[in-house]
Amino acid sequence: GVLLEGPAGPARLLLIFDHLYVDGLSLRRLLADLGSMSLEGAPAKPYIEGRQKMQDALAASKYEADRSHWLRRFRDHEALTELPPGFEGEPGAGAAVHLQRLEPELCRRLEALAKRDGVTLFAVYTAAFSKLWAFWLRQEELLFNTPVAGRPVGDEPTWVGCYADIVPLAMRGCGQATWPDLNRQAQAALLEAQRHATASGVQLARDLAKERGQ
Numbered sequence: 001g002v003l004l005e006g007p008a009g010p011a012r013l014l015l016i017f018d019h020l021y022v023d024g025l026s027l028r029r030l031l032a033d034l035g036s037m038s039l040e041g042a043p044a045k046p047y048i049e050g051r052q053k054m055q056d057a058l059a060a061s062k063y064e065a066d067r068s069h070w071l072r073r074f075r076d077h078e079a080l081t082e083l084p085p086g087f088e089g090e091p092g093a094g095a096a097v098h099l100q101r102l103e104p105e106l107c108r109r110l111e112a113l114a115k116r117d118g119v120t121l122f123a124v125y126t127a128a129f130s131k132l133w134a135f136w137l138r139q140e141e142l143l144f145n146t147p148v149a150g151r152p153v154g155d156e157p158t159w160v161g162c163y164a165d166i167v168p169l170a171m172r173g174c175g176q177a178t179w180p181d182l183n184r185q186a187q188a189a190l191l192e193a194q195r196h197a198t199a200s201g202v203q204l205a206r207d208l209a210k211e212r213g214q
Helices: 026-040 051-057 060-074 104-117 121-137 179-195 201-211
Strands: 002-004 012-014 142-148 165-171
Touching (some): 060 201, 121 142, 121 165, 142 179, 165 179
Antiparallel strands (some): 142 165
């Protein structure tokens, strides 16, 4: 941090965090520690850093159960998803980014759609993504990842660090399913991902590849 002192008024402490090391929930704990240090003149209470310590604190049986769940779930899925011609991009090129602001009326209609089907707005977006890729890839089954915070359910901001990870989602019949069915399927897939979020999607992909001898 940097202490900034102006010509008048109180000094201000400027804190700069790298998002790869600290997530938003960590800030509450860090600010509480800074407050206790400044008010009491005592060192902050120790906090746990690093993903390995977090994994150790989590029940090992939970991690293994989640890992076994996903390996059974995806053992029969295709190892690779072949992108259609023109989607590969240049070798070594970064991922393309396309930003588009949704009109307020469209947002209201999407919210109404989510409410009608009893799902979250993110489930609607997931269903739309699945429908689009089912069209381009010409396949009914899709397997892709979604990011999660990577913190235990109900976790108070006692963990300092960035635990974000990815977990897999499986969607079936994407091209033929009706929108209500696809929305509910996406909601179920997202809930499944949250229930078994201690196993990383990256490690699962490696484990599946090893099983297939790839």
